[in-house]
Amino acid sequence: MTERNLTVRVARIARQTPEILSFELVHPAGRALPGYQAGAHIDVHMPGGFSRQYSLASDAGAEGVDASRYLIGVKREAASRGGSASMHGRVLVGDLLPISAPRNSFPIRSEARRHLLLAGGVGMTPLLAMAQALARAGADFTLCVFVRSAEHLAFAEALREPLLAPHVRLHFDAGGAAQKIDLRDLLAVRAAGTQLYVCGPGGFMQAVRSAAAHWPEDAIHTEYFAAPADAAGAPGKPFVLRLAQRGIRVPVAADQSAVDALHAVGIDIPVSCEQGLCGTCVVGGEGEGAEHRDFCLTGSERVRKVALCCSRARGEELVIDL
Ligand code: FES
Structure with missing residues (x-):
């Protein structure tokens, strides 16, 4: 289940470089948009049925304050699978675009000096x-x-x-x-x-x-931007997800992701990139029992969190907080 819960209007498109356009997105009725912290990204659902994630390129202001606009930069990739080509070739000022609310898996670390x-x-x-x-x-x-x-x-x-x-x-x-x-x-x-x-x-x-x-x-x-080319990892082995709060066990087949196995038994986990990049599918769990295949969690986060779209159990069972 991908999130698709806001509609924005394209207020301005500006050429930043020969390959990069910026898009300013506003509320269609001129209202404020949900606030976010720097480092956040949104999913943009674009013409042609493509969906891509773009980081927000301007600070929204103090935490908890609504945003007046979202600013993204889109590079036209030579090997575009359609997403960047759609944004560059088909989106015009005044168009309405469905997007997700901002999510942040790349926050500023408050502990830093x-x-x-x-x-x-x-x-x-x-x-x-x-x-x-x-x-x-x-x-x-x-x-x-x-x-x-x-x-x-x-x-x-x-x-x-x-x-x-x-x-x-x-x-x-x-x-x-x-x-x-x-x-x-x-x-x-x-x-x-x-x-x-x-x-x-x-x-x-x-x-x-x-x-x-x-x-x-x-x-x-x-x-x-994308999972590294050498990131495919070894083929998956079957395992069991133990859902600690529900007290149930869900088998995950060798060719199935944990998210797909949960969807099959009627438990929806929101997903977006499905490559371990964005953090949308991350849940709490006994991370030490996981074979982590994501690119968004730090070493210490991996002790107590798992990205369910890509990670698997190290052994026969993985315990998660669901
Ligand atoms: S859906 Fe993006 S990390 Fe899992």
Whole structure:
């Protein structure tokens, strides 16, 4: 069951780069939209029956405050399966689009003393919102944006705003050596209390992961566009889900996900990406008994949570809080 519970009107479409358009989405009757915290994303259901997730690219303001608009950035992928092509080619100003309410599986960590935000290309969308929220809060942070050239820098105006500009470092692949950021140098030493947030294409994520291999797992927070190509994992084995609150057991076949097995017995678990990226299907449970296959939970979250769209039992049984 995917969530589809708001309709918004496209108020503005702006070209950010040769490949990226931004879309400003508002309530059709001019009312406020549900508030969100920086790092959140929405599902957008677009013409052609496609559904994709997009991070919200601007800070909504203080927690609990409604939002006047949602801003997203959509890159037209050369190998688009239809989603980005639909947004670029078929959506016009004034169109109505069904979307989900914002959800956040990539929040700012309140325990951090310092925040390091690394953005690759259009991966800057959630990190821009987070940087704006951190600037508003007077936090200690740096936002590093890695793009091909100045022409490929989206939301350049927002990055130049006086509150944000002193915290921004830009790396252009095509630029001079002096402005380039060496990931290994940048991540060689972790200042105490620093939390690292990363969003970008697969190769960029891998490069950051490798340069930060010595950082504690719980200090690294990632938002993937898609599951890494090598993430398929071993074929699944059958297991049993034990639902602690209901006191029932639900068998999961080798070729079935836990979510599908629950749906088959009439228990609806909301899902969105179905790739372990978004956190929509995460429930509490005895995570130590799980073979985690998600990309959204940290090491310590995995002790007590499980993403049911992809993860399986390590052994014969997995206990969850349902
Ligand atoms: S549906 Fe997105 S993580 Fe499971």
